[in-house]
Amino acid sequence: MPFVVLVHFRPRSPRQNPPKRKACALTALYNLQKSSRLRPVAVQHSGTQRHPSNSPRTMASGPPPPSSDPANYDPQKWSNWFTLFLGRMPPGDQAEFREAVYVEREAADVKRVEEYRDWCFKYSPTIIFLRKQVAALNGDLNEENVICRRCPARRNEQGVIAGRMGGGFHPDAGILICANEMRDRKHLEDTLAHEMVHAWDHLRWKVDWGDLRHAACSEVCLLETSRGPC
Secondary structure (H helix, E strand, C coil): CCCCCCCCCCCCCCCCCCCCCCCCHHHHHHHHHHHHHCCCCCCEECCEECCHHHCCCCCCCCCCCCCCCHHHHCCCCHHHHHHHHCCCCCHHHHHHHHHHHHHHCHHHHHHHHHHHHHHHHHHCHHHHHHHHHHHHCCCCCCCCCEEEECCCCEECCCCCEEECCCEEEECCCEEEEEHHHCCCHHHHHHHHHHHHHHHHHHHHHCCCCCCHHHHHHHHHHHHHHHHCCC
16 A cells, blocks of 8 residues: 655735834834934024924934043943944044044054964965065065054044044155054955055156155056056
């Protein structure tokens, strides 16, 4: 007698939406904070203006000004991390907070990026190729003149952080890699290759870095490298 297997298929119930996951308290709080930042500002009606505090649907325009108290962005205080994660830290304080964290982690960042640099000199095809091209012009790039350090943020005349940098090239000093700005080994490889092309330009074309036209030409050449010969 043959062996028969009976399979029972339960009819599908009408379409039902899957149960929604309950958001945690922190997510809900963050969403509430985010939605409040997107609410419109009170506008003037009939010659009068409603004060933001009188309406729960309005808020002051623009982010709050940066704090002048360093304790408000001290990375040693867990409350500052909590404020940052909730998105409640003003942009000016976020920049100062990042700078303070970079100072605190300087030694670890430099060690990490120096290991990336040494690996690239040994195994990266791009860096090995560029190093040979520089050597063909009687130049030498090595661990001695490719320096990894923490780079402070650029500040304007008022002392407010205005920008950051990832690295740089100097004809006499060599290449500077900003260890605090390097996310991973690939980021360092791209930055190092960029600066090594500047070094090659300097040896090949005798670039005058004080002339903005020369510097701009070198930067444009780097942007066009992926499209063909410069």
